[in-house]
Amino acid sequence: DPKVDSLPSRFGLGKPATIAQITPLDIDVRPDGQGLPAGSGTATTGAVIFAAKCAACHGAGGVGGPNGSLVTTTPAPGKRTEKVIGNYWPYATTVFDYIRRAMPFSQPGSLTNEEVYSLTAYLLTANKLFDEKAVLNAQTLPKVVMPAQKLFVPDDRKAGPEIH
Amino acid sequence: DPKVDSLPSRFGLGKPATIAQITPLDIDVRPDGQGLPAGSGTATTGAVIFAAKCAACHGAGGVGGPNGSLVTTTPAPGKRTEKVIGNYWPYATTVFDYIRRAMPFSQPGSLTNEEVYSLTAYLLTANKLFDEKAVLNAQTLPKVVMPAQKLFVPDDRKAGPEIH
Amino acid sequence: ATAAVAVVQTSFAKGLQIGIPQISDDPTKQMGVPPGKVGTRSSFEKLAKNASDISSRSPLQDLYGTITPSDLHFERHHNGVPAIDPAKYELLIHGLVERPTVFTLADLKRFPSVSRIAFLECSGNFRTGKETMSPQEICGLTSQSEWTGVLLSTLFREVGVKPGSNWFLAEGGDAALMTRSIPTSKGWNDAIIAYAQNGEALRPEQGYPVRLFLPGWEGNTSVKWLRRLELGDAPWQTREETSKYSEGIKGGKIRQFSFDIDARSIITFPAYPVQIQKGWIEIRGLAWSGRGKVSRVEVSTDAGKNWKLADLQEPILDKAHVRFRHLWQWNGSETEIMSRVTDETGYVQPTFAQLIDARGADTGGYHFNPITVWQIKPDGRVLNRPENFR
Amino acid sequence: ATAAVAVVQTSFAKGLQIGIPQISDDPTKQMGVPPGKVGTRSSFEKLAKNASDISSRSPLQDLYGTITPSDLHFERHHNGVPAIDPAKYELLIHGLVERPTVFTLADLKRFPSVSRIAFLECSGNFRTGKETMSPQEICGLTSQSEWTGVLLSTLFREVGVKPGSNWFLAEGGDAALMTRSIPTSKGWNDAIIAYAQNGEALRPEQGYPVRLFLPGWEGNTSVKWLRRLELGDAPWQTREETSKYSEGIKGGKIRQFSFDIDARSIITFPAYPVQIQKGWIEIRGLAWSGRGKVSRVEVSTDAGKNWKLADLQEPILDKAHVRFRHLWQWNGSETEIMSRVTDETGYVQPTFAQLIDARGADTGGYHFNPITVWQIKPDGRVLNRPENFR
């Protein structure tokens, strides 16, 4: 390919990214806790915020609601178990990351880090994954063990005739 | 190609076209006169119609006008000869065919066959290709000899390196 | 009847304008509409996506060939389409790189560019449940465009991706701040930072001004309104790659990072809601594979007993919708018609039962690509044959 | 700033609607526009054809890849765009045939269909005269679509074309009743009776509901709004194939029925009106041939002294626009850049002077396909190098 051969190692386009440019965008949180901000929260505080800002869409206590449950419940006979944080989410850090970036749906990006810690604590507690008295922060959140984690496997499908 | 092999000789789609369907559409006129309707016209009558319906766009006498001359004129010194019926059109039948299908531009299809014969006679006469006293009809029109006819050659370009 | 037209003395353009007002039932006798700056769609053509709160589906049964008109490209977004000013747009690349860099849209367009015709399909592209479902309703979350942009590998070289980077995070600038973890190898391989679609800038619904485009991979990974790429050493386990876009398989396991789109085909004609007549019918449909080229499409017109090779429209492109066609003479009796594709890896599109057999009944609608069966009724009605998970 | 949003108690859809009104300068903090029935073009993109009284030209310098967005396909018509009701549409085929037949649009769509991506170019696609001309102004009367329809050969078999038929007449249903004589062999060979363009019905400006499409031939022969085909034994010598669409050649002769589009290429970037900066520039353009495939495109960045092979985007299709690209590092000095295509027949795109030398200075703008030269000024301005007939 003549193009690849003649590609210079760099074109010199774009500008170096400054810390001031990176920091506000670099909001992702990883399972090992990388990216978690300072601050902390508790389920008790979270319960209050949840009732005010979340329950309208996700139901009182995170069950029911027009946009889906967030908390494990026993399904009615003959019904499938709803896939929620408690039984389906493999990493607790994802709860923090997702709420901070995307919720409340109608006001994304409006929560403080403290609020997000408290809401995460509340939802983990409601799902029986975190002690209701404990403080959730950058140290404790990555340690929360999620029951579904052991179920997750990478893609086992392969090219070729076998059906997966 | 599997498709071509399996093509039936006919699909049986469409409906037979009746004479009543074909006739109103079959308006084309060929150089041998095929397609020319009954009727006739003269340059004298054509001149009157031209002044009323055509001169606004093609100039008095078919010279000048916002939409181009139709009659041969001697070009001003240093100017190119305008390509018009008298010096560029290879077949007289085309004048009839085109006027009938497309003119006047603002009212296409509005002329009677008699009017088209007369306008054709007028334009041929103005281009010195037809006698101003003669009658133009399905017999006389195909016989009009056009000076440009001998200049026309089919495409001489060929695939390959030569430039044509 | 001819229109009443004032013969204009001075100019052709005025003649045109005066000629238009009156509507004639014979268009050959009335001046038409003059050339315009932007073309139009005939008002007789009623093309529409099927829109819900979260997606809108391409009208596959109404489309011809393989290119999806850009305004009929399916939509799937997680908190609506953002309005982004291209002059303010920036793409940040950082993390495990030598030179964290911010690129403007103009910067991106100055790099060497590539174009490719390829499909984009949402991995949740499956619906069943009733007979009166059209191809659009069953699997309208797939569309095809000619995408143009800069290879991500070019940008990787520009910023100096470090050897330890196995995954990168792609983040959108929409209200969902959509994020997916992508193996860095896909970035080196064939990922495109796309800014154009079918000859023009991306449409807002497809990520204007810039999106990631990962050929052959589940649509959600081709993050739209792309604002940031972070190179890292492990996946982020974002909500979209754990809670969503994962599927139950046998043994209670959950499959994630199932990126490749399995090969699929669907007959789009005849299909609900058309009613057919006896005689020759060209069965038409689309086939594609996220793993490479379509090798063949077979069609059965006798409920799966016999299969015949369909014709494939050239060119057959890698990871692209291919139009297939097969001539059939319908004699008026009740039957079922269906298509199945085989891709160049030898994968054969499975039946619904085969998929359930391989994955268990707990699997959901992700990467669910069964053969679609159309029932042909004696009166010519064509109905979906719904199959249910339990 | 976040938008003031009332949290909706009952439904997601209402939540979306209430969330939209206030415009935010941070789209990540405001709900976006929900999925729709028909997509949109960003209001930041100002794409327009260049329209005169008789034609409008595709903005080649603004396009990416090879597909022309349907609403930017060039227009050339001889008395405007007619409005045709598809339910009343009929195609008549008669003359030297066994079974004169009338086909409805539904009939045409029932026949076996074909799709192909191909360019359509007006043979009068050449303008010169000044430095401040864009690709659109120089040769914007070429566009590319994926065309779908029935092969004319299929219809020829259906009506039983008689052996003596060497030519047929194609007639449009527009106010110009456009007519062209076409060799019957082209009809047998690859002519398409097209009803779709880029996945949807033809646009009105391109012949809705049905046009003739003759791959590789001068655009005027692909008669739009097709209403009639008459099979005959000799050409009709219509006004469009005598007075127009014929060109002077040496010896005072006039060439007619010059159907094939000669191979051509043009650099569309950098081109007037852009101003470039020093450094790496990807030279981009389009190349095509009416006689087959593009074999190669060469680019010169030193006023024609040296030529280098450009990269051609795959797939290279028969009688189709091909996107070419070539990397160039501009050092800021004045120069001229240009491209020339060679097609698979060995034809090399000529210079203006070579064309005049071959045809004489009396030739006009038909089938005039010279190399387009762009002057690069030291300040980065890119200007056409006009060349004149006399």
Ligand code: HEC
């Ligand atoms: C106006 C409606 C609305 C409000 C208010 C709202 N949500 Fe949501 N929430 C949604 C919707 C809709 C989704 C699904 C979004 C998607 O799939 O893209 C969702 C998804 C979620 C999910 C992911 C569920 C899963 O299983 O994947 C979590 C967690 C969540 N919301 C938490 C919250 C919290 C915490 C709040 C309050 C701070 C909140 N939501 C407020 C509508 C809302």
Ligand code: HEC
């Ligand atoms: C409102 C303006 C208008 C009127 C009125 C009009 N024409 Fe025309 N005429 C045109 C235009 C514009 C063209 C060129 C059309 C094209 O190229 O598609 C033309 C072309 C022609 C041509 C072909 C010229 C060539 O060299 O190819 C002939 C012949 C002609 N007109 C004859 C007539 C006659 C006869 C009438 C009256 C019955 C008439 N025109 C009335 C505008 C007009």
Ligand SMILES: [Ca+2]
């Ligand atoms: Ca980070």
Ligand SMILES: [Ca+2]
């Ligand atoms: Ca005839």
Ligand SMILES: [Ca+2]
């Ligand atoms: Ca999305």
Ligand SMILES: [Ca+2]
């Ligand atoms: Ca077949």
Ligand SMILES: [Ca+2]
């Ligand atoms: Ca035309």
Ligand SMILES: [Ca+2]
């Ligand atoms: Ca090169």
Ligand SMILES: [Co+2]
């Ligand atoms: Co998946």
Ligand SMILES: [Co+2]
């Ligand atoms: Co020609």
